[in-house]
Amino acid sequence: MKILLLQLKRIGDLILTTPAIAALRERFPEAEATIVVSSECADLLPAIAGVDRILMARRNLSDLAAFLAVAGDKFDYCIDFTRNDRSAFLVFLSGAGKRIVSYRVRDQSKSRARLYTDFVNVRMRDLHTVDYNLSLLKPLGIGDVSASLHLQLPQSAHEKADALRRTWNVRKPYIVLHPGSARQEKLWEAGRWARVIERFGRENDLDLILTSGPSKYEQAHIASIKNETKIIDLSGKTDLLTLAALIGEARLLVTVDSAPMHLAASTHTPQVLLFGPTNPFHWRPRESPALILQGETPKPITEFSPVQPRLPMSQISTEAVISAMDFLLSQHATARTS
Numbered sequence: 052m053k054i055l056l057l058q059l060k061r062i063g064d065l066i067l068t069t070p071a072i073a074a075l076r077e078r079f080p081e082a083e084a085t086i087v088v089s090s091e092c093a094d095l096l097p098a099i100a101g102v103d104r105i106l107m108a109r110r111n112l113s114d115l116a117a118f119l120a121v122a123g124d125k126f127d128y129c130i131d132f133t134r135n136d137r138s139a140f141l142v143f144l145s146g147a148g149k150r151i152v153s154y155r156v157r158d159q160s161k162s163r164a165r166l167y168t169d170f171v172n173v174r175m176r177d178l179h180t181v182d183y184n185l186s187l188l189k190p191l192g193i194g195d196v197s198a199s200l201h202l203q204l205p206q207s208a209h210e211k212a213d214a215l216r217r218t219w220n221v222r223k224p225y226i227v228l229h230p231g232s233a234r235q236e237k238l239w240e241a242g243r244w245a246r247v248i249e250r251f252g253r254e255n256d257l258d259l260i261l262t263s264g265p266s267k268y269e270q271a272h273i274a275s276i277k278n279e280t281k282i283i284d285l286s287g288k289t290d291l292l293t294l295a296a297l298i299g300e301a302r303l304l305v306t307v308d309s310a311p312m313h314l315a316a317s318t319h320t321p322q323v324l325l326f327g328p329t330n331p332f333h334w335r336p337r338e339s340p341a342l343i344l345q346g347e348t349p350k351p352i353t354e355f356s357p358v359q360p361r362l363p364m365s366q367i368s369t370e371a372v373i374s375a376m377d378f379l380l381s382q383h384a385t386a387r388t389s
Contacts, residue, residue: 052082055121055129055145057138058089059108062291063334064180065092066313068132069099069201071184076101078193085124087117087141094291098202108137121145130187131167139163151190153183177357180333199338200317204296211289212296219283225258226251226376227298229306230276231269231286236328236364237307241275243369247305248282250373257302257380261286262294262311303379305372307364308334315339321383323375327364332357340382342375351375 054075058068065088075084084102090109099105106117122144129147131138134156142150143166154170156163164170169190175183181198188194215221230244251259261276263269263286273286289297291310298304298311299318306312306322308329315322316336324335326345332355335343342351346362349371 052079052128053124053126054079054082054084055124055126055141055147056084056086056102057129057131057133057141058086059133059135059138060089062092062095062310063313064132065089065095065099066200066202066310066317067180067334068184069101069317070181070196070198071130071132071188072099072101073199073201074185074188074193074196075191077196078188078191085121085126087121087138095202097205098208098292098295100201100203117141118144128191132184132187134159136163139166142166149190151187153187175333178333179335179337181337200313202295202314202317204292204299208290208292208296211293212300215285215288215293215297219260219285221258221260221283223256223258224302225260225283226303226305227260227262227301227311228282229262229294229304229309229311231263231266231272232307232309233264233266233268234328235268237309238272239307239325239364239367241272241278243367243372244276246369247372247376248276251376252281258283260297260301262289262297263287302383303376305376312336316341321379323372323379325364325367325372326362327367328361330357330359331355332359340379342379344371344375349374 058065085104086102087106090107096105108114108117121141126145126147129142129145129150131142131152150167151169152167154172171187173186259282261282261284263273265287295314298315298320301320304315304320304322307325316339319339321340324343331343344367345352347366
């Protein structure tokens with residue numbers, strides 16, 4: 052049996068697809084599973100388990116190789132987690148006898164809908180992203196399975212993280228702060244990050260580590276934060292899997308809605324999460340200890356709705372972030388002494 056999975060979105064989307072990959076592997080242990088992913092996810096691929104082959108879509112002429120590889124196989128099942136024109140073309144090339152997607156495709160394009168055989172009666176807006184991905188397995192008789200995230204970090208990632216800690220003299224339990232995002236509207240004000248760092252920089256029992264992606268956009272935001280405070284600065288010095296290993300050993304992660312949030316969820320690292328324009332109903336961690344801040348509410352939010360207004364990040368107060376961090380750190384201290 053051959054199964055083709057199409058996940059052409061970003062790193063976070065691929066991480067939130069791993070429960071579906073694990074469920075497929077458990078149901079069809081002998082199947083040959085192929086996944087097509089976006090080139091943005093390249094750094095994550097060594098940690099993706101449960102697939103036999105990974106093809107990369109790069110949005111240029113090199114995509115021809117991936118398309119030809121799909122067309123050259125005869126797949127039994129094809130599951131489209133992406134639901135766009137590029138994934139629909141790959142569905143067509145797969146020649147799969149069973150081609151699965153959300154029923155929303157029929158509303159979007161009648162011509163595209165002809166490429167599929169099975170339409171699952173779910174909408175992404177109504178479900179957490181993990182649940183949406185798992186729901187697409189129903190036509191294969193898969194249901195009531197674990198929603199846990201699955202990443203298998205290679206030993207090299209842990210070794211690189213250890214080397215970084217030695218080089219930068221990180222000898223205490225530490226907090227990771229990851230302020231960056233590819234989207235400007237997700238950024239929290241640099242001065243507020245600086246005040247958080249100043250507050251916890253006075254804590255003699257903890258080290259503070261600042262991380263970010265390598266993009267110039269994120270680095271500019273990080274530079275604004277560093278201008279106002281001192282911190283162990285590992286921004287731009289880690290690849291994605293080394294960052295995951297660092298987060299996995301951290302006492303706490305503080306970040307915005309970004310890929311590190313999902314990395315922390317996969318290792319059950321406690322985290323304080325700052326949401327604004329995106330809806331935590333769809334993206335929040337549900338297993339790792341996580342306090343979610345959004346809007347002007349001084350306390351973490353505990354009720355989530357599939358439809359809610361976009362809120363500016365500026366509404367989140369410095370005091371709310373510090374209070375949430377204090378709570379999770381005190382929980383850890385209590386657990387150690389109990």
